[in-house]
Amino acid sequence: MCKKGAYGLFQAQGQRNYDFRTGSSLGKKDHIVKWLKPVKPSWMDIETYESYLDLIDVREFKINGRIYVTTLLNDRKYTRQGLVALYGLRWQVEVNLKSIKLIMKMDILSCKSPAMVKKDIGIHFLAYNLIRIMIAEACLVANFYYIPMILASKEPYNC
Numbered sequence: 001m002c003k004k005g006a007y008g009l010f011q012a013q014g015q016r017n018y019d020f021r022t023g024s025s026l027g028k029k030d031h032i033v034k035w036l037k038p039v040k041p042s043w044m045d046i047e048t049y050e051s052y053l054d055l056i057d058v059r060e061f062k063i064n065g066r067i068y069v070t071t072l073l074n075d076r077k078y079t080r081q082g083l084v085a086l087y088g089l090r091w092q093v094e095v096n097l098k099s100i101k102l103i104m105k106m107d108i109l110s111c112k113s114p115a116m117v118k119k120d121i122g123i124h125f126l127a128y129n130l131i132r133i134m135i136a137e138a139c140l141v142a143n144f145y146y147i148p149m150i151l152a153s154k155e156p157y158n159c
Contacts, residue, residue, distance in 0.1 A: 007070070007071045007072050008069070008070060008071045009068065009069075009070040009071075009072065009083055009086060009087055009090075010068065010069050010070070011066060011067070011068055011069075011087065012060070012066070012067035012068060012069055018060050018062075018067050020060070020062070023060075026059070026061075026075040027075070029061060029062035029063070030059070030060075030061040030062075030075065030080060031059070031060060031061075032057055032058070032059050032060075032073055033057075033058060033060060034055045034056065034057055034058075035055065035056050035057075035058050036054065036055060037052055037053065037054050037055070037056075056071070057071075057073060058070065058071055058073075059071070059072065059073050059075070061080050061083075063080045063081070063084055064084070066084075068080075068083060068084065068087060070083055100128060104124050104127070104128060106121070106124050109121075
């Protein structure tokens with residue numbers, strides 16, 4: 001995933017043991033360890049499972065009583081405090097996506113075929129992004145702070 005530019009940041013699961021005495025230490029309660037690939041889940045096909053690495057380097061760190069796990073390994077570039085702040089934004093993304101779906105009436109799509117669903121979502125992305133660009137430009141003119149949120153997809157939408 002990291003090779004494709006997809007990184008992860010998660011709050012730790014209680015069932016896993018986090019021993020900060022192991023791995024490569026980055027500081028107090030901050031280290032890089034190797035995780036083994038888990039047993040293949042029943043729902044996953046063998047081809048997908050075998051495409052994953054047998055070992056993955058992850059960074060585990062503890063701050064404010066909570067343990068976080070990330071594939072962003074550079075502790076100078078990605079500080080613990082910065083990663084915790086980033087994790088906090090996750091909730092805002094979820095709220096914003098839910099709001100977008102409701103406001104743009106995307107909570108229930110009425111298309112019958114997968115091709116039409118893709119086109120419908122593509123048109124919604126386009127309309128949403130155009131509106132957000134207009135908002136961003138208005139904020140620039142008014143000298144108002146704005147956090148851009150543009151929706152994108154790896155697949156082109158041929159509408």
